[in-house]
Amino acid sequence: MKLNKIKLCLEASNRLRHLKGRMGLTPNILCRIGFCLSLRESGLPNADVYPEDGQEFNRYTLTGEWDSLFVALLKQRCFNDGLDTENGLEDYFRAHLNRGVLTLYQNCKDLGDLQRLLPRK
Numbered sequence: 001m002k003l004n005k006i007k008l009c010l011e012a013s014n015r016l017r018h019l020k021g022r023m024g025l026t027p028n029i030l031c032r033i034g035f036c037l038s039l040r041e042s043g044l045p046n047a048d049v050y051p052e053d054g055q056e057f058n059r060y061t062l063t064g065e066w067d068s069l070f071v072a073l074l075k076q077r078c079f080n081d082g083l084d085t086e087n088g089l090e091d092y093f094r095a096h097l098n099r100g101v102l103t104l105y106q107n108c109k110d111l112g113d114l115q116r117l118l119p120r121k
Contacts, residue, residue, distance in 0.1 A: 003090040006057050012098045013054030015105035023111045027055070031062050034100025035070065035093075037117065039077050041103065045095035052094075062097075 008016070019030050038045060063070045074093055075085045083092070108114060 003093060004059050006059060006062060006094055006097065007052035008054040008057075008094075008101065009050040009052070009098050010054040012050065012101040016055065016101055019101070019105055019108065022109060023114075025111070028057070028062050028064070030104060031057070031097055031101060032066075032070075033114070034102075034104040035097050036073070036100070037103050037107075038096040038100030039073055041099070044081055044083075045092070045099040047091040047095040050095060050098035 016027050016030055019025070020027055023030070025033075060067065070093075071089070074089060074096065077096075078085045078089065078092060107117060
């Protein structure tokens with residue numbers, strides 16, 4: 001994946017600021033959680049719905065030392081959805097990131113709400 005910088009949509013950027021205040025977590029951690037939530041959701045996120053008019057992140061800031069894990073998770077999701085796992089990953093990464101932040105905002109009012117989002121065995 002050639003993506004070095006990632007821009008969220010303005011709505012996701014605004015929601016991220018609110019989440020940071022509500023939960024006390026840094027935006028990169030919130031984005032990681034949101035990304036994973038989006039991967040868990042059914043249906044494909046549409047990158048065209050999320051214009052690149054919001055906050056910009058360096059890829060490494062978002063994924064950190066787990067970059068290869070996040071790329072592998074994205075490729076597996078693309079494979080499961082019948083999509084090309086080599087081309088267009090940047091758009092899907094950005095789409096999942098935006099959808100995930102918006103999903104996280106809808107489902108978490110404070111840090112304690114994260115526990116509800118975990119799968120139960």
